[in-house]
Amino acid sequence: MRPPIASLVVLLLVVAFLTVIGIDGVRAAPIPQAVLNGEQQIAADTAQSLRTAIDAEARTVRGTAHAYSATSTSTPATTLKALTSARTTVLGGALLDRHTGKLLATGGRTVPLAGVNATTAAGHGTIAPRLVTSGGTPQLLYFARVTLPAQQEDPDQDQYQAPDRAERQWLLVVTEALPALAAYGDGRRAEVLDPSGAALATAVHGTAQPAAGAGGLPAAATRAAHGSGSDTDASGSLLGAATSSRRAVAGWAQVASATGPGDTDDLGLVVLTSHAAPARTAAADYSRFALEAAGALAGLALLLGLALHFSVQRPLLRLYLSAGRLARGASQDWPTASAELSRPVPVHGFGELARIGRALDSLRRQLLGESGPQEFPARRGPGYRALAVIGVVVVGCWAAPMVFLLNRADTVTAVPAAVRADQQARTEIATGRIRQSLDQSYTDLSAAAASLPGGSRAAQTEVLRRCLADHKQYRSLYLLDRSGGITLRVGGTPLRTLVHVPGGGGITTVNTSGRIPAIAAYAQVQAAKGKAKAAGLVLFGEIDVKALNSILPRPKLGSVWVTDGHEKVLAASVGYRAFQSLPDSGLSRLARSTQSAPGTPGTATSAVHLTSSGPSVDAAAPLAQSGPTARLGWHVVTAEPAAALQIPAVQAEQRTMLAGILGLAVGAACLGWLHVVVIRPLRAVAVLVERLAGGDRRTVLHPVNHDEIGSVTRSLELIRQALAERDRAARSGHAAGASRSLRENTLQR
Structure with missing residues (x-):
């Protein structure tokens, strides 16, 4: 009985303490941590793009020499x-x-x-x-x-x-x-630093310049990179000096491989990005709310503990003592038993304990011979089950506002504009990576197509096999003739559904449905010198969609999708079905909004949408405005839950909800425990003791638990045995008296 009540009080006090620690720990700094993290990730994304470009160029030089x-x-x-x-x-x-x-x-x-x-x-x-x-x-x-x-x-x-x-x-x-080098986001500066901290290349987006005080950031970024030790792809963020209402925020990242030795590891290059972020003048303080919420829960915990102590624990202990006293009186000789049975059984509490107390007092009178079996009414008032439910409701009155009402983050104002801008900039960088990959695929295919004219079928097959081996992004390479038939193929079975031969070269999709999107690069095969032009001969290279999926995920960027011109998914960083719609209508509208006018390439945009799981920071960008992918009309869409960002308002909402859920879970669990080990056995004992007081001497009472209720059950069994023995003795005495009277009457006759 004591453990559930004590656990309820202690655990609720622990939740109150965690509420103070958690919510009071939310600090709205002048520059939110989410802005610093975003700048760090932008620097890391820019460094990855630079690393990919250098690695691709090194592979191209080696591949050209090898071929x-x-x-x-x-x-x-x-x-x-x-x-x-x-x-x-x-x-x-x-x-x-x-x-x-x-x-x-x-x-x-x-x-x-x-x-x-x-x-x-x-x-x-x-x-x-x-x-x-x-x-x-x-x-x-x-x-x-x-x-x-x-x-x-x-x-x-x-x-x-x-x-x-x-x-x-x-x-x-x-x-x-x-x-x-490219810089994304209005007013952002991007620099490539050598090991000494000197700027090798600089790019600035927009007309705004970073805040003053950013002059020492290159040296600080270089020192931080040198101090990263063996972590070759390390990154971080820095704060510059503040001027007026703005402060320089910088991110740095090493241009080195994250998966092992690479071509850029020994260059010692560092990418530094910076921009001037608005600094908040008034910081939000959640300490008072944390103390008030924790104090309310602590008060509820103490009140519930006292209520359960006086309404359940103390009455049950007194009932336990009274049942033991009656059991001793029932099993002892009369002079001693009279002393034990003479005191009435006090009726404490309500519900099951009151019923058991009244039935025990009836059994006491029956043991004394003062009364016979007593019937108890079948209709009963509220019991201790209602008390447990009321306890859960009381805890829920504290938890429900915490979960649903208090510290709600406003969808529009909770996410700073700088965080939305960072999500948009990172989406543009992701778009650049995808465009770079597709452009490289087209360049590699064009180089292979240039090696085909004039060669025998065996030589052409060898060229395609070497291209397939050197460029893992292709799943199949094949030549199309004028009628659209495949004349030569290496690799897997094509997924194509095209029946015509396209002109020129570029990137295209060759199916619009199915389980796998068929994305392909294609290039015309020119006629060999001195020979007639082979019209319609085109080299196709189907790009494995897994190669696109692998370059989409980035830390703290969220879910990333590549969609066609109809907002149907072609590739994604998360599980998806080919050509399915985006998971939220707001994302589809955002992708369409990047195209400012029909036929225009469009511009990147971002927004905050409210989803079933909370606010989400979303962005979309057109894939390309020029090059082989310009005619596709594809978009890159990203969605990062605001809960994953270190935004003070969102953190306060999350921790407030967590405190409410924890408090309700602890209250329900402990009161449920009390119901299982105390209230439910009490209900069963109340039924048995009333039946025993009503004259049932046949039902044997078996104690189930070794606790106070089990002791009460054992005492009732002793009382039942004493009453049953007394009833048998009374019946035997009555039978003997009747026989004696019969004999006396016979003799008189």
């Missing part, structure tokens, strides 16, 4: 021209002899080769890019090996010489500018 078919007549000059002339991003190139490090050929701008050891660099394994400065301009050096046939012309002589190895290698070195 180059050198002959015995190839010279360094012709080889360098073939490897670099078709690529507009290359500023300059050089070929070095692997064994001697001798410069064999150069092209374009002078390649800064100081510190480049050709013998060491051309060893086994991939060669990571290197950051150099030439003429005050930062550049990246990319390296690749060019394998030569067994016979190779010596550039210093006019005759062929037998090499000392079966094959030789040249080292290709190309220099390129840093990938273009």
Whole structure:
């Protein structure tokens, strides 16, 4: 009996304490933590985009060198021209002899080769890019090996010489500018810092400039990056000096691989993003509310404990003592029994305990022989079950306002405008990643298509197989003839439903229904030199939708969807069915609103929507305004629950609701425990003791629990046995007296 009541009081006091700790811990700082976290994630997303661009360029340089078919007549000059002339991003190139490090050929701008050891660099394994400065301009050096046939012309002589190895290698070195840096969000500045903290590239979006006091942020970001230790993809946020009502907020992230050794790990680059965020002048304080709510719950806990103590615990203990006294009196001899049975049984409490008390007093009188069996009315008043229900209702009166009414976050004003802007900026960055991936797929396919003309069927098959092996995003590569039939295929079975051959090149979807979206890059195969043009010959590369799904998830970005022009889902970071609608109509409206006028590419937008699970920060952006994906009309839509963001108003609402749920759960659990171990057994005992007082001497009373109610049941069984024995004795005495009277009457006759 005591554990449920004590647990109820103690646990409710614990919930009150947690309410104070939790709600009082919500602090509305001048710059919300959600804004700092958003800037950190924007820096991390920008760093990932930069890392992806560098990695893709390094793979392209290596892939071009690997695919180059050198002959015995190839010279360094012709080889360098073939490897670099078709690529507009290359500023300059050089070929070095692997064994001697001798410069064999150069092209374009002078390649800064100081510190480049050709013998060491051309060893086994991939060669990571290197950051150099030439003429005050930062550049990246990319390296690749060019394998030569067994016979190779010596550039210093006019005759062929037998090499000392079966094959030789040249080292290709190309220099390129840093990938273009983009800044998203009005007034945001993005910078790429070298290991010393110097800015290598800068981009500013919009006309607004960051607040003054941001000058020391690059040095602080570099120190933080250097102090991150082995965490190569570390990121963080910084606060600059405040001016007027604004303060500089910055995020930094290392440009390094998050999944293991990568091409950018040794560059030491750091991305720094910053913007001026409005600072709040009045901070919300929830400490008073926390104390009031906790005090109300503590008061309820003490009141419930006292009520249960005086209405259940004390009456039951007195009943337990009275039942034991009657049991002793029933089992002892008369002089002693009279002393035990002479005192009436006090009737305490109400409900089941009052019924048991009245029945026990009737049994006491029956043991004394003062009365016979007594019938009790079948209609009874409220019992202790009602008391438990009232206790739950009382706790619910405190919990219900906490869950449904108090500290409600306003959907419109709870989420700061800066947080919505950050979600929109991150959506634009995600759009850039997807566009970059699709554009790269088209570029790779175009390079493969350029290698097909003039080759035999076996040579073309080998080109496609090599392209499929080098570019994991493709699930199938195939050639279409003029009629739309497949003439050559490698990889999986195509998902296409197209029956016509498209012109030009780009990215398209080749189905509009089914279980898997068929997204494909396509490029025209030009006629070989000196041959008639093969009209209608197109190379298709179906892109595995899993490759798109894998680049969508980002920390604290929420759910991400790629939709077609009709707002049907093509790819997503969460589970989905192909061509299904977006999960919320507000998201569909948001995606449509990005297109300001029919036929226009549109602009990104964001909003806060109220969903069944609370407010959600949503954003949408068109996929592309130019390039191979511009004609698709696709959108990228993101939705992040406000509950996942560290917004003070939302945190206060969440913790208030949690406190109410905890309080109600604790109250219901403890009172339910009391009902199971005390109230329900009391109801059963009340029925049995009334039946016993009514004359039922046959039903054996078995104690179920080893507690106060079990002791009362054992005492009742002793009383039943005493009454049954007395009844048997009375019946035997009555029978003996009747026999004696009969004999006396017979003798008199």
